[in-house]
Amino acid sequence: xxxxxxxxxxxxxxxxxxxxxxxxxxxxxxxxxxKSPRNVTPEQAGGLAARVPAHVARVxxxxxxxxxFVAHVLAVAKLDVIQLHGAEPxxxxxxxxxxxxxxxxxxxxxxxxADLDAGRLYRGTADRLLYxxxxxxGADLPGGNGLRFDWKLLNGHSHALPWALSGGLDTDNIAEAxxxxxxxxxxxxxxxxxxxxxxxxxxxxxxxxxxxxx
Numbered sequence: 158x159x160x161x162x163x164x165x166x167x168x169x170x171x172x173x174x175x176x177x178x179x180x181x182x183x184x185x186x187x188x189x190x191x192k193s194p195r196n197v198t199p200e201q202a203g204g205l206a207a208r209v210p211a212h213v214a215r216v217x218x219x220x221x222x223x224x225x226f227v228a229h230v231l232a233v234a235k236l237d238v239i240q241l242h243g244a245e246p247x248x249x250x251x252x253x254x255x256x257x258x259x260x261x262x263x264x265x266x267x268x269x270x271a272d273l274d275a276g277r278l279y280r281g282t283a284d285r286l287l288y289x290x291x292x293x294x295g296a297d298l299p300g301g302n303g304l305r306f307d308w309k310l311l312n313g314h315s316h317a318l319p320w321a322l323s324g325g326l327d328t329d330n331i332a333e334a335x336x337x338x339x340x341x342x343x344x345x346x347x348x349x350x351x352x353x354x355x356x357x358x359x360x361x362x363x364x365x366x367x368x369x370x371x
Contacts, residue, residue: 167195180365194354290324
């Protein structure tokens with residue numbers, strides 16, 4: 158069985174980026190969403206992305222973005238993956254697809270088994286789905302809220318695309334999450350923070366060590 162890999166999302170400082178890379182993260186994520194406490198400018202992300210070795214993928218998280226803004230970020234910061242985490246329709250993904258050689262991920266907010274069916278809409282436009290907990294009504298953030306959904310909802314589900322698991326993961330529950338879902342790629346943000354938007358190098362190291370033991 159292939160090893161389980163991990164993405165550390167919402168990075169904004171050199172020490173936490175280095176902790177993610179040094180700990181063995183397969184992906185590092187930068188958030189381009191002003192409402193998020195993890196938001197970075199394209200220029201900040203460009204400086205961070207330049208430090209990332211070739212074997213680690215650089216992910217940019219966007220929420221219902223203007224395609225022109227995505228193009229601007231890509232011109233400033235080298236990214237390998239565009240992650241769309243809002244209510245983007247498949248048509249927007251087709252427009253973002255104009256950037257060749259870059260993977261496209263689409264987050265699917267999950268509360269019930271029926272929510273999983275939305276993934277089928279993105280077959281042919283996205284490369285990967287990211288299952289995350291559906292935020293409460295009126296929430297400012299579509300993700301990074303530290304919420305988890307019922308992982309058993311994924312049991313027996315026929316996935317439309319390769320997928321990753323997110324939402325409320327931490328060092329204490331990652332073994333259970335992977336055991337229930339069979340996820341091979343996991344994505345964490347608030348679970349390795351000491352405060353909203355403040356990543357903790359020790360928590361990053363601990364989480365990646367827990368993933369490596371699986």
